Amino acid sequence: MLVFAGEMIFSLPFHITRFFRPIFLDVLDISNTELGDIFAVYGVVAMLSYFPGGFIADKFSARHLMSLSLFATALGGLYLYTLPNAAGLHWLFAYWGLTSILLFWAAMIKMTRVIAGQHSQGKAFGILDGGRGLVASLVAMLAVGLLSVGVLDKSVTVASGDTVSTADNLQMIIMLYTATTTLAAIVILLIPQRFVAQQSAQQQTAYSPSTDLSGFKPKSQSVFRDPVIWLQATVVITAYCGYKALDNYGVFAVDVLNMTAAESAELTGYLSFLRPISAIGAGVIADRLRASHAILVLFATLLTTFLLLSLINSPYHFKITAITGLAITSIAVFALRGVYFALLEESKINTGQTGKAVGIISAVGYTPDIFFAPITGRLLDANPGITGFQHYFIFIAIMSMLGLLASYLIVKCMSNKKQHE
Structure with a gap:
């Protein structure tokens, strides 16, 4: 339901x-x-x-x-x-x-x-x-x-x-x-x-921490002041950039891989069916290895793959390699979307404060709806074809690197909290 x-x-x-x-x-x-x-x-x-x-x-x-x-x-x-x-x-x-x-x-x-x-x-x-x-x-x-x-x-x-x-x-x-x-x-x-x-x-x-027993005001402050909340927002914003990057895979297939419009639609259709498999699989793994560790690995995968895609200077002759890269990044992005809100439980956010935490994380995390298309559109239009997409993949790689850094800091914060418990 x-x-x-x-x-x-x-x-x-x-x-x-x-x-x-x-x-x-x-x-x-x-x-x-x-x-x-x-x-x-x-x-x-x-x-x-x-x-x-x-x-x-x-x-x-x-x-x-x-x-x-x-x-x-x-x-x-x-x-x-x-x-x-x-x-x-x-x-x-x-x-x-x-x-x-x-x-x-x-x-x-x-x-x-x-x-x-x-x-x-x-x-x-x-x-x-x-x-x-x-x-x-x-x-x-x-x-x-x-x-x-x-x-x-x-x-x-x-x-x-x-x-x-x-x-x-x-x-x-x-x-x-x-x-x-x-x-x-x-x-x-x-x-x-x-x-x-x-x-x-x-x-x-x-999960109600002792600092929350004194009333509503400290509860609200604890959400705003928790650095993990802002790190989670960084994870979402960078992962969402990766998700929105998939929108141009069809254009990449036509303009760079010389596919027809029908072949491009078929490719993006196949990639879309990776979403349920990737998200559910990542969720099962996250419950066993912790969501923060799974996210760290996924961002490392994205960073590596986008950098490799940006280095290919003739994708037409490396068609299978390019398509494999698109598939790997799709799997990683879908997996990230499937687990990044599981960090709320791992970071011990009080259930009664979930709405406020989600509000902060989402208000920051989904801002790519505003800035991503204008930036990437200009990158692609400035240098049509392979050069534009090289710049495009480098931009997504930079965002993935920021996500990797944020997820690493989350893992460190979680370890510090566990040591002080």
Whole structure:
């Protein structure tokens, strides 16, 4: 239930433009640049929503917050169905930046932590992220299936040159995602509240440090002053840069590896199915070896592989090597996304402070939604082809190095805390 809801909340803002971008751009008559600006609006509103959302998640029922958020996001789908102009899309994505984050994100992370218990954090967060990836693929396949079996006719055009049936296709896809988002709003309410409340009470008792017994104010201060929280935020921001780097793998396949558009889509499709395997596998390993150690190894893998990719000066003649590098970095990125929130339990963050901690970490960690595309877009446009991608991979390698440093410091902090216990 949580996995399904956790992916459907982002289906309307992201899935349609990810899986059906050519239709989306054509019907709504916008360019990639305009779409990038629209996403930047979403990113700014989302960033401003993470932190207050954390406080809200610590005060109200997680499942009720998530259900309300899903219903509100689905309402935006009804507006998208009217095929608004660019100005309307800016307002819509700003609205989604609020509805998909403020009442949902911290509540989802907190509920996952609570349901998982003390000893299955890595597995739980791995299942959450890996399962979300699988849900995204399955719903997209359902939408593609509707197109491929001819449920939506593509042959009718009008004098203006617009494809009427293409607009109909997009509206059908929008309604599919609106319906599944609404279904998720209902499904999330079926999670037993009594079980969640009992688990939360048990963890609150088990992990409530002595410094938190004096009242609310010291609790809040302990979250802000804990250096591990800010190191975790650094881990998320660098890992999220790696995740967003995957968006350009299809372009790399076409522009550098000389693949066709169909071959590129096939490659990125295969890589996407690595997400559930990688995230769940990393979660199981993290529960045995500690999440902090697993993250350290994953960043080291990313740094090494991105540096090697940046050194290949003729990927066309090293096609298998390049594709292998793309696969390795995809596995490492998906694995990181599956375990980095398991650090909350390992660092002994009080369960009652989970929302605030997630708010801080996410407000910093997901800022690549604002800056990543403008930076990497300029790197690629300044030197089209292999040179641009060499600079691109070096930039991601630098971010991976920062993540490696942050994860190393987290391991050191954890060791120091253990020695003083």
